[in-house]
Amino acid sequence: MRRFTQGFYGYAVALFVCLGAAGLFLLIAPQSREEHIPRLDYSITVANFGHGVPYQVWAPSKDLPNWVPNSNRIAKGENGAQVLHLGFATAKREHLMFVQSDEKPAAGFANRMANSDKAVGSQQVGGAAWERRFREDKKQRTLVRFLPDVTLVITGTADWDELGQFAAILQQRPRG
Incomplete structure (x- = not known):
């Protein structure tokens, strides 16, 4: 018994037992290869x-195919204005955030949300x-519409x- 607890053979046996236990754990533990993005209404x-x-x-009139709404919140902006944030994982698994507010000045709000004050076209x-x-x-792209x-x-x-695609499904919701 003593030869299994000392020296190289002891080390090899201990290593084999540990690797065997880890292999057995990996074999029986449930694994998922599917992507999971939490969907939030x-x-x-x-x-x-x-x-x-x-x-x-x-707000969006519908959910786009293969897009996942994954975050939403109402926050306070500058001057106490309320800001709505809706986040999505797109079909290409990129991130998209839709934000709206009546915060003034409107340009300041847009600049802050876009992390840029420079237009590059329309x-x-x-x-x-x-x-x-x-x-x-x-690598942040932004569309801004001032109403x-x-x-x-x-x-x-x-x-x-x-x-x-996202801008195309936006519509005004009736007040009520």
Whole structure:
């Protein structure tokens, strides 16, 4: 018995026993190869936001195929304005965040959400012009739309096409 507890053979046996136990654990432990992104319903957050602001709220009219809504919250912006944040994992598994507020000045709000104050062009979506912004170091693309009563911002690592797809499904929700 003593030869298994000392020297090289003892070390080899202990190592074999440990590797065997680890292998057995890996063999019987459940494993999932599927991606799991938690899906969070944003409808109640949008409704609550609509009750607290003096304008018609914008929200997606439907969920896009293979997109996962994964975050939502209402926050306080500058000057006490409320800000709605809706986050999504896109079909290409990039990140997209939709943000809206009546915060003033509107340009300051858009700059903060886009992490940029420089327009790099525009994009037409459903007859509406959206201002494009791009921040190279973060690979962050942003679409901004300034309306009389609210500023809409769609931002994230998603490409311009996915940002446009999301902008196309936005619609005003009836007050109520």
